[in-house]
Amino acid sequence: MNENEYELRGFYKPHFFSIVLNGSFDIEFDKLSREDLGTFVHEYTHYLQNITTIFGLKNSLLFFRYLFEVKKYINDSKELTVPFKEIPFSVGLSKGKAIFGRYYGTKKSFSPEYDRIKFYTKEITDNDSTYKMVHFDLVKEEKIIETIELGNLCVKEGMARLCQLIYDDQVEHPTFPYKSVELLCEILNPELLKDKRKLIALCILALNSQNCAMTLYELLIEVRTEPKLNGLEIYQKYIVERWVVHKQKRITINEFLLSTIDKFKGILSHSIYAKLHHFEKMFENIINSIKTNTSPLLELLYSEIDNHEKLKNLISFYGIPHIRTKNGYEYYPLGSKEGNEDNPALEYLDLLGQSIVLERVLNFNKDTICSHFVQCQKAKEDITDEHCFGTQWLRENPCAFKAVSDNWKLNEKINSG
Numbered sequence: 559m560n561e562n563e564y565e566l567r568g569f570y571k572p573h574f575f576s577i578v579l580n581g582s583f584d585i586e587f588d589k590l591s592r593e594d595l596g597t598f599v600h601e602y603t604h605y606l607q608n609i610t611t612i613f614g615l616k617n618s619l620l621f622f623r624y625l626f627e628v629k630k631y632i633n634d635s636k637e638l639t640v641p642f643k644e645i646p647f648s649v650g651l652s653k654g655k656a657i658f659g660r661y662y663g664t665k666k667s668f669s670p671e672y673d674r675i676k677f678y679t680k681e682i683t684d685n686d687s688t689y690k691m692v693h694f695d696l697v698k699e700e701k702i703i704e705t706i707e708l709g710n711l712c713v714k715e716g717m718a719r720l721c722q723l724i725y726d727d728q729v730e731h732p733t734f735p736y737k738s739v740e741l742l743c744e745i746l747n748p749e750l751l752k753d754k755r756k757l758i759a760l761c762i763l764a765l766n767s768q769n770c771a772m773t774l775y776e777l778l779i780e781v782r783t784e785p786k787l788n789g790l791e792i793y794q795k796y797i798v799e800r801w802v803v804h805k806q807k808r809i810t811i812n813e814f815l816l817s818t819i820d821k822f823k824g825i826l827s828h829s830i831y832a833k834l835h836h837f838e839k840m841f842e843n844i845i846n847s848i849k850t851n852t853s854p855l856l857e858l859l860y861s862e863i864d865n866h867e868k869l870k871n872l873i874s875f876y877g878i879p880h881i882r883t884k885n886g887y888e889y890y891p892l893g894s895k896e897g898n899e900d901n902p903a904l905e906y907l908d909l910l911g912q913s914i915v916l917e918r919v920l921n922f923n924k925d926t927i928c929s930h931f932v933q934c935q936k937a938k939e940d941i942t943d944e945h946c947f948g949t950q951w952l953r954e955n956p957c958a959f960k961a962v963s964d965n966w967k968l969n970e971k972i973n974s975g
Contacts, residue, residue, distance in 0.1 A: 567579065567594075567597040568581070568597050568600075568601055569601070570604040570605060570608075570879070572605075572608045572617065572621075573618050573621040573622065573625075574880070574909045574910065574912070574913040575605065575609075575879040575909060576879055576880040576882070576906075576909070576913065577598070577602070577880070577881045577882075578881075578882055578883070579594070579597060579598065579881065579882070579883045580597075580883070580884050581593065581594040581597055581883065582594050582883060582885075582887070583598060583881050583883055583887060583889060585878075585889065587866045587869060588866060592726050593726055593729070595725050595726065596725045596726025596729050597722070597726075599721055599724070599725045599726075599869065600719070600722040601718075602869075602872075602873075602878075602879075603717060603718040603721040603722070604714070604718055605876075605878075605879050606855060606872075607714055607717065607718075609840065609844060609876065610762075610876075611762065611765035611766050612766040612811070612815055612818055613710060613714075613765040613766065613767070614765065615815075615818045615819060616818060617658060618822060618826075619818070619821060619822055620651070620654045620655065620658065622826065623650075623651055623825070624647070624651055624655075625912070626828075627645065627647050627648060627651060628645060631645045631646070632966050632967070632968070633967075637972075637973055638919075638968070638972045639972070639973050640918065640921075640972055641919060641920055641921035642919055642920055658710075660684060661689075661691075661709050661710050661768060661769045661770065661771075662709045662710055662711055663691070663706075663708050663709020663710060663711045663712055663735070664706045664708075664709070664711075664712075664734065664735070665711065665735075667732045667735065667736075668733070669732045669734070670703065670704055670734075671698065672696035672697060672698045672703060673698050673699065675694050675696060675741065676694070676695035676696075676697055677692075677693070677742075677745050678693055678695075679691065679692055679772070679775065689769060689772075690772050691707050691708070691709065691771065691772065692707075692708040692742065692771045692772055693705060693706065693707055693708065694706040694708065694738075694741070706738070708742065709770065709771050710765075710769075711735050712734070712735040712736075713739060713765060713770040713774055714765065714770070715735045715736050716735070716737070716740065716757075716761060717758055717761035717762070717765070719736045719737070720739070720757060720758050720761070721758065724859075724865060725865060725869075738771075739757060739774065740757070742771075742774065742778065743757055743778060746778040746779055747778045747782055749782075749785060750778070750781070753788070753789065755788070755859045755860065756781070756787075756788065756789040756792060758789060758859065759789035759792045759856055760774055760777045760781070760792065761774065762793060762853060762855070763777055763792075763793060763796050763797065763800065763811075766800075766802075766814075766815065767802060768802070788860060789856050789859065789860065790852075790853065790857060790860055793852075793853050793856055794851050794852065794853075797811050797851055798810060798811075798851055812848050812849075816845065816848055816849075819841060819844065819845060819848075823841055830905060830909060830912070831908055832904035832905045832907070832908045833904070833905075834905060835893065835903070835904070835905070836877065836893060836904075839877070840876060843875050843876065844876070854871075854872065854875050855872065858871055858872060877891055878891050879906075880909070880910060882930075882933055884932070885932070886932040886933055886936035887936075888933045890902035890903065890906055890907070891903045891906055907961075908961075908962075910930070911958035911959060911961050911962035912962050913929075914928055914929050914930045914958060914959050914962075915950075915959055915962045915963055915966070915968070917929050918959075927947050928946045928947075928950050928959055930957075930958060930959070934957060941955050943955060950963065951963045951968040951969045952969060
C-alpha cells in the first residue's frame with residue numbers, strides 16, 4: 559500500500575505527513591526560485607487535503623489499519639525474510655482498499671494529442687454496488703483514441719495544480735490527471751474559469767465525498783444558478799447544505815468531518831509511540847474552522863496580503879509537514895511540548911522511522927539502501943555505517959530506523975541469510 563503521490567518534481571507521503579522534493583527548500587520562501595516555491599505549494603496542498611477533507615482523512619484511516627495489520631504480522635511471525643512475503647490482510651481491509659480503488663480513476667499521467675473531448679457519465683456495477691463515474695473520450699480525426707475515467711486522483715491533482723499556478727504560472731503539467739478539473743469546468747461551467755479560486759472551493763467540497771469527480775460534476779452544474787458567489791461564499795453555502803450517507807443515515811459534511819477527525823486522532827495516537835503534542839494544535843485549529851463553516855485557505859486566497867504572507871499564515875494555522883530534499887536537506891516541524899519547542903516534534907521522528915522501515919521491509923523503493931541515508935550522512939554527526947546498505951535492523955548506532963526496528967523486534971526475527 560505504497561501511496562506516495564506521483565509528482566513532477568517531488569511527492570507527498572500522505573500517511574507520514576512528509577514531503578520529498580527534487581529541488582530546494584527554505585522556510586524563508588523569498589529565497590526559493592519560482593519553480594521550487596510552486597512545487598512546495600503543490601505538495602503542501604496535498605498535505606491540506608490529507609488533514610482537512612473526508613477523502614484525505616478516510617484514506618489515512620485505511621492506511622493506519624493497514625499498518626496495524628503489518629505490525630500484527632511481524633508480531634505473530636517467529637522468523638521473517640526481507641522483503642516480506644505476502645501478508646494475509648483482513649477481508650475488511652481488502653474491501654476498504656477496493657472501494658478507494660473503485661473511485662480513483664485513470665492513473666496514467668500523459669498529454670495525448672486530440673481534437674475534442676466527448677464527455678459523459680457512466681453507470682458501473684461492482685459487487686452488487688452501482689455508482690456513476692465521469693468519463694472523457696478523447697477524439698482525434700473522429701476516432702476515440704483514449705478513454706479517461708475521472709476519479710479522486712484528478713480532483714486531488716487538479717486542486718493542487720490550481721494552487722501551484724498562483725505561485726508558478728509557468729509550470730507545465732501533463733494534461734491528465736492535472737488539467738482534468740479545468741477541462742471538466744470548461745465543458746460544464748466555463749464562467750468559473752474567470753476566477754479559479756471558485757474552482758479550488760469546489761475541489762475542496764468534492765474531496766469531502768467518496769466519489770470526488772462525480773461530486774465535482776454535480777457542483778459545477780449546481781453553482782450555475784449563483785454566479786455572484788465567490789469561492790469562499792460557495793464553500794460556506796454548500797459545506798452545510800450538502801450531506802453524505804453514512805450507515806444509511808444522512809449527515810452533513812461538517813458533522814461527518816468532525817467525527818472522522820476524532821477517529822483519525824484516535825488511530826494516529828495508537829499508531830505511534832510519541833504523544834500527539836504537535837498534532838493537537840493542528841487538529842484544534844481544523845475543528846474550530848469546521849465548526850465556524852469556514853476555510854482558512856479560501857479566506858487567504860481572497861485576502862489582499864502578499865502571496866508569501868498567505869503561505870506563512872496557512873502554515874501558522876495548519877502547521878507544516880516534515881520536508882526532505884533529494885540532495886540531503888531536511889526540515890522538521892518543531893515540538894510543541896513545553897521545554898521541547900526548539901527541537902523536532904517527536905511525532906514526526908516516530909513517523910519518519912516507521913516510514914523508512916516499511917519502505918525497506920516491504921520493498922517499496924526496490925533498493926536495499928535506507929531511503930534516509932543521504933540525510934543521515936549530511937547531519938552534524940555522520941551516524942551511517944555498513945548496515946545502512948541492506949541490514950539496517952542490525953545497526954547498533956541510534957537512528958530513526960533502529961528505534962522503530964527495535965520496537966518491532968525486527969533484529970530478533972529477520973533471517974539475514
